Amino acid sequence: MSNVFKELLLEGALCDTVIKVADVELRAHRIILCSCSSFFRDLFCSEPSTSGQKVYNISDVTPNVMGLILEYAYTNSVVVTDNNVLELLAGAERLSVKDIIQACCDFLQEKLCSNNCISIWNLAGYYKYPELMRQAYLYMLQHFEEVAGHSLEFLHLSVEQLTDLIEENVLNVKQESAVFEAILRWINYAHEERKVHLAKLMSKVRLLLMPIQYLTDRVSKEALVRNNMQCVNMVISSMKTLRESNIERPLSLYRLPSHVLLAIGGFVDYVATAKIELYNMRTDRWMTVHNNGNALPEFCGCVYLNGFVYCIGGYDNELYLSSVQKFSLSTQIWHEVGSMHMARCYVTVAVLNGHIYAMGGCSKYETLKSAERFEPETNQWTPIAPMHEPRADAGAATLHGKVYICGGFITNNPLSSAECYNPDANQWTLITPMDTLRNAPGVIAYNDQIYVIGGYEGTRHLSSVTSYNPQSQQWSPAAPMYHCRSNFGIAVLEEKVFVVGGILNDNAELCSAVECYDGKTNRWQNVQNLEMPRGAVRCCVVERIPYAVTYLS
Numbered sequence: 001m002s003n004v005f006k007e008l009l010l011e012g013a014l015c016d017t018v019i020k021v022a023d024v025e026l027r028a029h030r031i032i033l034c035s036c037s038s039f040f041r042d043l044f045c046s047e048p049s050t051s052g053q054k055v056y057n058i059s060d061v062t063p064n065v066m067g068l069i070l071e072y073a074y075t076n077s078v079v080v081t082d083n084n085v086l087e088l089l090a091g092a093e094r095l096s097v098k099d100i101i102q103a104c105c106d107f108l109q110e111k112l113c114s115n116n117c118i119s120i121w122n123l124a125g126y127y128k129y130p131e132l133m134r135q136a137y138l139y140m141l142q143h144f145e146e147v148a149g150h151s152l153e154f155l156h157l158s159v160e161q162l163t164d165l166i167e168e169n170v171l172n173v174k175q176e177s178a179v180f181e182a183i184l185r186w187i188n189y190a191h192e193e194r195k196v197h198l199a200k201l202m203s204k205v206r207l208l209l210m211p212i213q214y215l216t217d218r219v220s221k222e223a224l225v226r227n228n229m230q231c232v233n234m235v236i237s238s239m240k241t242l243r244e245s246n247i248e249r250p251l252s253l254y255r256l257p258s259h260v261l262l263a264i265g266g267f268v269d270y271v272a273t274a275k276i277e278l279y280n281m282r283t284d285r286w287m288t289v290h291n292n293g294n295a296l297p298e299f300c301g302c303v304y305l306n307g308f309v310y311c312i313g314g315y316d317n318e319l320y321l322s323s324v325q326k327f328s329l330s331t332q333i334w335h336e337v338g339s340m341h342m343a344r345c346y347v348t349v350a351v352l353n354g355h356i357y358a359m360g361g362c363s364k365y366e367t368l369k370s371a372e373r374f375e376p377e378t379n380q381w382t383p384i385a386p387m388h389e390p391r392a393d394a395g396a397a398t399l400h401g402k403v404y405i406c407g408g409f410i411t412n413n414p415l416s417s418a419e420c421y422n423p424d425a426n427q428w429t430l431i432t433p434m435d436t437l438r439n440a441p442g443v444i445a446y447n448d449q450i451y452v453i454g455g456y457e458g459t460r461h462l463s464s465v466t467s468y469n470p471q472s473q474q475w476s477p478a479a480p481m482y483h484c485r486s487n488f489g490i491a492v493l494e495e496k497v498f499v500v501g502g503i504l505n506d507n508a509e510l511c512s513a514v515e516c517y518d519g520k521t522n523r524w525q526n527v528q529n530l531e532m533p534r535g536a537v538r539c540c541v542v543e544r545i546p547y548a549v550t551y552l553s
Contacts, residue, residue, distance in 0.1 A: 016030050016054075017030050017044075017054055017056060018054070018055040018056070019033075019056055019058055020055050020056065020058065021058050021061055021062065022062070022063055024063040024066075026063075026066060026067065026070060028070055030044045032074060033070075033073055035073070036069075036072065036097055036099065037069075037073070037095050037097050038098075039095040039096040040095065043056065058095075060091075061090075061091045061094055062087060062091070064084070064087070065084070065091035068084070068088055072100055078100055080103050080107040082111070085104050085107055085108060089101065089104040089108075089127075092104065101129075105124075105129055105131070108120050108123075109132055109135050109136075112136060112139045114147045114151050115150070115151050115152075115153070116153070117136050117139040117147060117151075117153075118136075118147070118151065118153035118156075118157065119153055121136035121137055140165065141258075142172045142258040143172070144173055144182070145174070145178045148181075148182035149185070154182075154186065155185070155186060155189040157186065159194070159201070162183075162201065163200060163204060166201065167204040169255060169256050170255070170256045170258075171255050172255070172257065172258040174494060175210075176205065176207070176209040176255075177214055179204075180202075180218075183198070183205070184222065187201075187224065195224060195228075198225070199228055199230040199234075202225075202231050206255070207219070207238035208241060208242060208253055209254065209255075210238075212239060212243065215239050215242075219235055220232075220235050220239075254280075254282045255282055256282070257280060257281050257494075257544055259543055259544060260278050260279060260281075260493075260544050261278070261279040261491055261493050261498060261500075261539060261540075261541055262276055262279075262289075262309070263279070263489050263500050263501065263534065263538075264276050264296070264302050264489075264537065264538045264540070265295075265300065265302065265536070265538055266489075266535055266536040266537035267534060267535045267536055267537075268532050268534055269532070272295035272296060272298050273291070273295050274290070274292065274293050274294060274295050274296050275290070275291045275534075276288070276289050276290040276291070276309075277289065279493075279498075279514075279527075279528070284528045285528055286531055287531075290332055296311050297311065297314025297321050297345075298314055298345070299315055299345050299346045299347075299393070299536055300313050300314030300315075300321070300347070300538075301313060301347040301349030301538070302538035302540065303350065303356055304540035304541070304542055305351050305356060305376065306376065307328065307329055308327060308329070309326065309327040309329065309540065310324060310325070310326045310327075310337070310356060311325045311326070311327065311334075312324050312347055312349050313340060313343065313344035313345060313361060314344075314345055314347070315345040320344070320345045320363055320364050321344075321345070322339045322341070322343040322344065323339050323340075324336070324339060324374070325337065329542060337376075337379055338380055338381055340358055340374075341381055341383055342363060342370055342372070343363050343364070344358060344361030344362070344363070344368065345361055345362045346360075346361050346392035346393040347359070347361035348361065348391070348392075349396065350396040350397060350398050352402075352403055352423065355373050355374060355375055356373070356374040357372075357384075357396070357421070358371065358372055358374070359371040359387060359391075359394070359396060359421075360387060360390060360391045360392050360394060360405070361392045362392045367391065367392050367410045367411055368392070369386045369390040369391065370387075371383070371384050371385070371386060384421070385427055385428055386428070387405065387419055387428050388419055388430050389415065390410050391408035392408055392409055393409055393439055393487075394408025394415070395407060395408075395438075395440075395441045395442055395443025395452065396443055397443045397445040397450055398445060399449075399450060399470065400470065401422075401423070402420045402421060402422055403421040403423075404419075404421075404445075404450045404468070405418065405419055405421075405443075406438065406443050406450070406452045407440075407443075407455055408439060408440075409439040414439035414455075414458045416435070416438065417433045417434075418430075418431050418432075418433060418434060418452075420470075431468065431470075431473065432473050435466065435475060436455075436457060436462065436464065436466070437457045438452060438455035438462065439456040439458070440456055440486035440487045440503075441454055441462075441486065442454055442455075442488055442489075442490035443490070444490050444491070446497055447467075448469075449467040449468060449469050450470070451466070451467045452467070452468070453465045453490065453497070453499060454485050454486055454499070454502070455486050456486040460484070461484040461485055461486050461505055462484055462486070463480040463481040463482070463483060463485070464480045465477065465479065478517075478519075478522060479524060480524075481499060482513070482524055482526065483502075483504065484504065485499070485501075485502035485504055485511055485513075486503050487502050487503045487537075488500055488501050488502025488511070488535075489538050490539055491539040491540055491541045493516075493541050495518075495519075495520075496517060496518050497516060497517040498514065498515075499514070499515055499516075499517075500514050500530065500534075500537055500539050501514070501530055501533065501535060501537040503535040508535065509533075510533035510534060511534075511535070512529040512530040512531075512532060512533040512534065513526065513529055514527050514528060514529055515527060
């Protein structure tokens, strides 16, 4: 039908109105314009019917935008681009074309970045688009350090807007010093005019979260602070409290992180568990957030995708499993989903482009080299090309559109080989093997390389770390962990690699130690241990909003 209407428009047939924009006249059909715009519906219905083509002058809309709106009216589609989105949004708002308004809002939301989130937030507030305004504000909070450090728009916030922003609990800053430095940048942009606001803004900074050394060497020596007695008193009071207090800082002081780390399943006291612990990097604390229901299968694979934790395969009461469950983080309920084609214990799993990959593992009789892919939308698994080598208990990660799988074992013999899968070609390619045999290592994509960490070499557990550069096709050593371990959880949180729990030695001693690696310094550091030692634990990083907010607020 739309094709018929468009043909009539192109032929000028049956047109009963003319829309005049500036000096351009555009012919159209009233009934078509009424179908997409309440503005035109009210305009046409407010007048008595007339024969012939009546001319309507439309102001505040350019001919180009009016042409796009007419195109949408006749085809139900419109092309929104970086160049036309603002002008098109203004025209759609002027003519009450709700579908184009929504298309423009969706486009702007997808384009949110540190350089435009404030202007989009202001635009959404001007037009009263609550959802776009919320998303832009949330982006500002989650990317505050980048926005405050580099965005020119940040310098044009009002003092009220900046105050509201920095007092938010969910302001995402790794160190409270970032808030103080942001305030200085904002004030120094218009120093004489804005310096009077320092005390108001400083009152929102959580000085008790700063190291005493930073308060002494940076904050107290800042000229703006020294020349403001209210600010001087705030700093002195905070330093006194920190020096005199031996107790931990109250949790209410801490900002809430944008992402948190989950440790899922594994063994506690050598018994399989369904326990999920959550790690808050701001407070350096673990807490149990789920421990109900049946234990997860032994040596299953776990991944996170679209708000769900998927538990794949494993071993349960002498049964090798092909079954798959998913856990909703919002409802804390487990659901069965489509089963794999093969039963797989010690399965290796990864997520790429919205699909879950399950690779290798053990059936009751053999080590597998087959692999398959799960599509959540269809709830179906599809076999893909088999790997070059059978392998179980390997590690996997995705980088630059490919799946990399490293190490593992075949009939209890550790492997040093590694390969990568190209989904476009449905093809596996062997890559340069590692220098060390590694069964049950941690594998993660980090800094554009594939890191392989720890594992079991056949006679001993490892603390060593090696990284693979796909460009040079070479492996390079990195700083070793403090603890030798295998079968541990691994994830990247705030640009650091975390390793969690695991198995320490041939006696299968379980580990509660957690440490993180900073690629910038090539150093490991210990962080807060798990509540209890856990082996074969799986880890993933999830957004705190909306899933984990109830655990941290």
